[in-house]
Amino acid sequence: METILEIKHLNKRFGNKLVLKDLNLTVKKGEVVCIIGPSGSGKSTFLRCLNLLEEPNSGEIIFEGHNLIAKSADLDRLRMKMGMVFQNFNLFNNLNVLNNCIIGQTKVLKRKKTEAIKIALELLKQVGMEAYINETASNLSGGQKQRVAISRALAMNPKIMLFDEPTSALDPEMIGDVLNVMRNLASTGLTLIVVTHEMDFAKEVANTIVFMDQGQILETNNPEVIFNNPKHQRTKTFLKRVIEKK
Amino acid sequence: MLTKIMPQGFIEGIIFLIKEYYPLFLDGIKYTVIISLTGTLLGLLLALIITPIKTATISKRDRIMLIIFKRCGICLATLYVEILRGTPMMVQAVIFYYGLRGMGIDMSINFFGILYIPGIIVSGITIVSVNTSAYIIEVLRGSINAIDKGQMEAARSLGMTKLQALLKIIIPQALRNCIPAIGNEFVINIKDTSVLSVIAVTELFYMTKRINSIYYRQTEGFIIAAIIYLILTFTTTRLLYWISNKLGNRKQLTYPTSQSY
Ligand SMILES: Nc1ncnc2c1ncn2[C@@H]1O[C@H](COP(=O)(O)OP(=O)(O)O)[C@@H](O)[C@H]1O
Ligand SMILES: [Mg+2]
Numbered sequence: 001m002e003t004i005l006e007i008k009h010l011n012k013r014f015g016n017k018l019v020l021k022d023l024n025l026t027v028k029k030g031e032v033v034c035i036i037g038p039s040g041s042g043k044s045t046f047l048r049c050l051n052l053l054e055e056p057n058s059g060e061i062i063f064e065g066h067n068l069i070a071k072s073a074d075l076d077r078l079r080m081k082m083g084m085v086f087q088n089f090n091l092f093n094n095l096n097v098l099n100n101c102i103i104g105q106t107k108v109l110k111r112k113k114t115e116a117i118k119i120a121l122e123l124l125k126q127v128g129m130e131a132y133i134n135e136t137a138s139n140l141s142g143g144q145k146q147r148v149a150i151s152r153a154l155a156m157n158p159k160i161m162l163f164d165e166p167t168s169a170l171d172p173e174m175i176g177d178v179l180n181v182m183r184n185l186a187s188t189g190l191t192l193i194v195v196t197h198e199m200d201f202a203k204e205v206a207n208t209i210v211f212m213d214q215g216q217i218l219e220t221n222n223p224e225v226i227f228n229n230p231k232h233q234r235t236k237t238f239l240k241r242v243i244e245k246k
Numbered sequence: 247m248l249t250k251i252m253p254q255g256f257i258e259g260i261i262f263l264i265k266e267y268y269p270l271f272l273d274g275i276k277y278t279v280i281i282s283l284t285g286t287l288l289g290l291l292l293a294l295i296i297t298p299i300k301t302a303t304i305s306k307r308d309r310i311m312l313i314i315f316k317r318c319g320i321c322l323a324t325l326y327v328e329i330l331r332g333t334p335m336m337v338q339a340v341i342f343y344y345g346l347r348g349m350g351i352d353m354s355i356n357f358f359g360i361l362y363i364p365g366i367i368v369s370g371i372t373i374v375s376v377n378t379s380a381y382i383i384e385v386l387r388g389s390i391n392a393i394d395k396g397q398m399e400a401a402r403s404l405g406m407t408k409l410q411a412l413l414k415i416i417i418p419q420a421l422r423n424c425i426p427a428i429g430n431e432f433v434i435n436i437k438d439t440s441v442l443s444v445i446a447v448t449e450l451f452y453m454t455k456r457i458n459s460i461y462y463r464q465t466e467g468f469i470i471a472a473i474i475y476l477i478l479t480f481t482t483t484r485l486l487y488w489i490s491n492k493l494g495n496r497k498q499l500t501y502p503t504s505q506s507y
Contacts, residue, residue, distance in 0.1 A: 053399050055306065071307055080405025090400035094418040103414060104404035149400075156404055 001028040004191050005050070005160060010059035012042075012049055019045050021215045023059070027160075027208075030189045034202035037212035038238055043195040044087075046212065047164050050193070051082045064159065080108050083153030083161040087168050089145040091137035091152070097124065098133035101152045109156065116155070123151040127181050143174025150181055161185065163194040199242055203227055211235045252461045259466040267457045274453030275474060277367065281442070281449060282435035285374025290428060292379035297386045298412050299323045323383075330380035336441040339373045343445040370447040374439060378431050385427045389420035425493060429486035433479050440475075450474060 005027040012020035019042045027033055035043050048054040050061060052068055052075055061068040068078055092100050101120035105111040111119070124130045127147035137145055146166055153161060163182065167175040179201050186192055186205050196202055202209055202223065209226040211219040211234075218232045230236050253262050264271070300323035302316045330338065346353060346369065353365035353372070393416050401411035440451035450471055458467040 051403055053403065073307075075307065076405050076407055079403055082403070084400075084403035086396060086400065088396060090394070090396035092397060092400065092415050094415065094422070104406065107410055107414060108405040152400075152404070 001030065003027070004029045004031075004064065005193075006060070006062040007050070008060040008062070010046075010049060010056050010061065012045055012054060012056045019215050020049065020056070023217050025210060025217065025220065027191060027193065029191055031207045032186045032192045032205050033194070033208045033210060034206040035193065035195045035210045035212060036197070036199070036202060036238075041212045042215040043212050044164050047084075047162050047193065047195055050162060051079050051084055053084075076108070080104070080156050081159045083156060083158035085146070085149050085153055085161065085163045085166050087165040089137070089142070089149045089169075091140075091145050091149055093137055096134050096136050097129060097140070097148050100137070100148060101155045104152065104156050119155055120151065123154050124148070126184070127151055128177075141174060142170045143177050146170065146174075146178045147181055150178075150185075154185075158190075160191045160193065163192065163196070165195050165197065167196070167198060197242070199227075199239070211238070213238070249460060252463065256466065259463065260470060263457060263466055263470060270453050270457055271450070271470065271474065273448065274450035274471075275478070277370075277447065278436060278439050278449040278451075279478070281367065281370045281374055281439050281447070282432060284371050285439070286378055286428070286432040286435050288371065288375035289378030289382055289431065292375060293382035293386055294417070296323050296326065296379065297383050297390070297417075298409060300327070300383060301387055301390060303408075327380045327383055330377055331384070334441070335373065335377045335438055336444055338377060339370075339442055339445050342373055343369055366445070366447050369445065370439065370442045370449070373442065374435055378435060381431055382428060385424050385431075386417075386420060389424040389427075390416055392423065393419050422493065426486070426490050429483075429490065432486070433482050436478050436482060437475060 003026055005025075007023055007025045010020055010023040011018065023046060025033075035046065037043055045054055049056045050068075052061075056069055059069065063078060063082070066073055066078060068075070091097075092103065095103060098117070098120055101124060102113070102116045105116035105119065106113055121130060121133070124133060127150060129144060129147050129151065132140065132144065132148075137148075140148065150161075150166075166182070167178050170178065175198070179198065182192070182194070182201070183205055194202075194206075206223050208220060209223050210217055211226060211230070211232070213234050219226060219230060219235055221231075225231075226235065227239065230239065250262075250266060253259055299319040302320055304313055304316050308316070353368040355361075355363040355368055390412075397415055397419070398408075398411050401415045402408070406414070439447070439449050442449055443452035443455060446452060454467045454471040458464050
């Protein structure tokens with residue numbers, strides 16, 4: 001299958017601290033990649049480097065043939081093709097649900113307002129939020145916010161969706177709704193990169209699991225190998241601890 | 247017209263001045279309110295234009311011309327704020343007024359004969375607007391910094407430019423949070439327009455001085471002025487507090503202090 005994203009020798013430091021060390025990863029079109037690993041291992045930083053919310057110090061990120069790290073890359077154009085969903089939602093507080101899902105379409109994609117509304121309503125319907133279009137973010141529960149945030153990103157017709165622990169800030173009874181939305185997305189053939197602690201979800205949905213520890217990718221493999229027969233001792237220890245916690 | 251005799255007593259004197267000269271006081275009130283209100287609103291408008299320039303950040307990806315442009319913008323905006331906040335409005339007023347006069351510029355505005363605004367009032371409004379903008383820029387900047395960084399990141403991740411994110415997402419939220427502070431600027435301006443009397447703007451303080459000079463008696467007139475100022479600021483503060491509550495701002499208005507020290 002066609003490669004959509006290729007990361008080569010990516011390094012990122014904060015001050016003197018090297019938090020991402022020589023990361024390499026190839027993502028194919030339609031693939032679902034789950035990134036797992038202990039907290040502080042650099043998962044969020046890695047994801048944020050992919051759409052340049054953090055500027056990497058060296059390496060290459062090749063997305064649809066363009067190196068994003070090159071100075072000449074048109075970031076705003078490339079960013080709109082990569083949807084991002086944050087742990088704490090980041091819905092626009094000054095806009096209602098519908099306008100959250102419209103503003104990117106009209107301001108960035110220059111869609112007509114009527115068209116943008118149609119697309120937003122369709123997406124909000126898919127996540128069961130069409131009854132809340134006039135609410136502001138502060139009136140929604142965490143799970144509802146996250147479903148709106150996913151619709152907002154999808155409204156831009158992204159080629160890749162990046163999720164940074166989308167269910168970590170949710171009450172347990174809300175997690176299922178959001179994971180279901182993501183499952184549906186995976187089945188549509190959209191490329192997903194998901195940082196998650198939901199091991200069952202990863203096992204079920206991912207084509208590829210990336211295990212990160214201390215700023216490095218220690219293992220990249222399919223779920224069967226990672227969960228049943230990991231090569232690295234640290235992967236084993238991590239998975240054992242996560243499963244015990246449950 | 248013969249001038250009437252002003253009674254000797256203090257209270258009688260006050261009553262006499264109010265009775266005989268209330269049209270002049272009203273005129274002063276009118277200009278004080280007009281100048282401080284439009285000055286604050288135009289100051290806000292100026293601040294909205296200048297704040298994005300002052301808070302511009304230079305990214306490694308910017309082209310060289312853009313970097314130069316941004317650097318100049320940041321420098322000029324910083325200079326603007328520092329100078330205006332670092333000098334008294336009274337000094338700004340005389341420099342502006344005599345500067346224009348020296349160049350022979352007429353500031354009066356005439357809208358097709360429908361609306362005529364005398365040059366001195368336009369000058370007053372300009373001075374207050376520019377001075378106020380410097381304070382509002384700082385208020386706005388603090389308010390922008392207080393907005394969760396995630397809002398900007400979410401906007402950028404949709405492909406919005408930094409300017410789009412500022413105008414559509416960040417500034418609307420910041421503005422809402424600083425409505426009380428902008429209200430304070432208005433109250434401060436009601437008091438501080440009195441310094442415009444040095445260039446003979448016909449606001450309340452100037453009108454009071456004119457009335458006082460008729461009888462060579464100072465205290466009575468200024469007491470009246472003080473009471474009028476107090477009524478103006480008190481009602482404005484309450485009004486702003488009420489508006490602010492309506493808009494759901496829980497932060498209370500702090501009692502304003504003067505800026506012209
Ligand atoms: N903005 C930042 N400035 C400095 N250090 C940071 C910053 N963001 C993250 N870090 C550090 O980088 C490391 C990786 O963090 P992060 O990517 O958030 O890990 P994870 O998402 O796996 O928990 C941590 O040690 C963290 O303290
Ligand atoms: Mg994280």
